[in-house]
Each structure stands twice: as structure tokens, then as C-alpha cells.
Amino acid sequence: MERTLSIVKPDGVKKNIIGEVIKRFEKNGLKVVGLKLANLSKKEAEGFYAVHKSRPFFESLTGFMSSGPVALMVLSGDNAIKKVRDLMGATDPKNAAPGTIRKDFADSIEANIVHGSDGPDTAAFEIPYFFNALEIFE
Numbered sequence: 452m453e454r455t456l457s458i459v460k461p462d463g464v465k466k467n468i469i470g471e472v473i474k475r476f477e478k479n480g481l482k483v484v485g486l487k488l489a490n491l492s493k494k495e496a497e498g499f500y501a502v503h504k505s506r507p508f509f510e511s512l513t514g515f516m517s518s519g520p521v522a523l524m525v526l527s528g529d530n531a532i533k534k535v536r537d538l539m540g541a542t543d544p545k546n547a548a549p550g551t552i553r554k555d556f557a558d559s560i561e562a563n564i565v566h567g568s569d570g571p572d573t574a575a576f577e578i579p580y581f582f583n584a585l586e587i588f589e
């Protein structure tokens with residue numbers, strides 16, 4: 452069993468597709484073991500995306516991620532990190548495969564509906580950034 456962090460971003464919450472995203476995860480063998488809504492502050496978004504600090508899109512990304520509520524979740528399952536990334540599709544929806552969440556719903560590389568940890572080290576940073584041990588149930 453592996454754990455990963457996923458976020459339905461502000462665009463996904465506004466489009467009212469939190470349930471659609473979760474359904475795709477659940478139908479593919481992932482279990483939601485932690486779940487909450489939050490409106491991130493700019494500082495919290497900057498801390499979460501600190502690895503992208505020097506990228507040209509950092510300001511815009513962290514502004515977007517703090518622009519409205521997000522749904523934060525911890526998912527558990529076999530190969531959970533890769534499974535979530537496959538279900539999300541490529542970062543840029545223009546390159547995302549048919550049937551993926553981003554291909555079906557995303558408007559742009561920034562407003563791309565959903566985030567998923569990109570590896571075990573990232574998941575180990577991202578899960579405790581938002582969830583303490585008492586908020587994860589499995």
C-alpha cells in the first residue's frame with residue numbers, strides 16, 4: 452500500500468466536480484483515507500509549491516491556488532502515486548490522453564483541475580503538510 456496527496460484545485464471546486472474526481476480515483480482501486488476543504492493562504496500555497504520557487508509561473512500558480520477553496524485528500528492503494536498521475540493525465544491538458552481528468556475538464560496548464568504527488572519523496576512532504584496522523588484513517 453502506498454499513499455499520495457491529491458488536491459482538487461480551485462477551478463475543480465468551482466466546476467463542482469470534486470465528486471467526479473473522487474469517483475475516478477475510487478473506481479480505480481484507490482481509497483480516500485483523508486479528506487478536507489481548505490482555502491489556502493498565499494503563504495501556505497508558496498510553502499506547498501516551494502520546489503517551484505524559481506520558476507516563472509510560481510507567482511501566478513500560488514495566487515491561483517489561494518484564490519478559492521480546494522479539496523485536499525490522502526489516497527491509499529497499490530501503486531497509488533502512479534495510478535493518480537495516470538488518471539490525472541499530463542500537466543498541460545493539451546497533451547493529456549483521452550479519458551484523463553485533465554483532458555476531460557482542464558482549461559489550461561495552470562487551471563488543470565487536480566494535483567497529485569509526483570513521487571514518494573514528494574508524497575512524504577505533501578501529506579503531512581496538510582494532514583496530521585489523527586486525520587488519516589486506514
Ligand code: CMP
Binds near residue numbers: 512542567
Ligand atoms: P501541479 O501538478 O499542481 O504542479 C505544479 C503546477 O504548476 C502544475 O500542476 C501546473 O498547474 C502549474 N504550472 C503552471 N505553469 C506551468 C508550466 N509552464 N509548467 C509546469 N507546471 C506549470
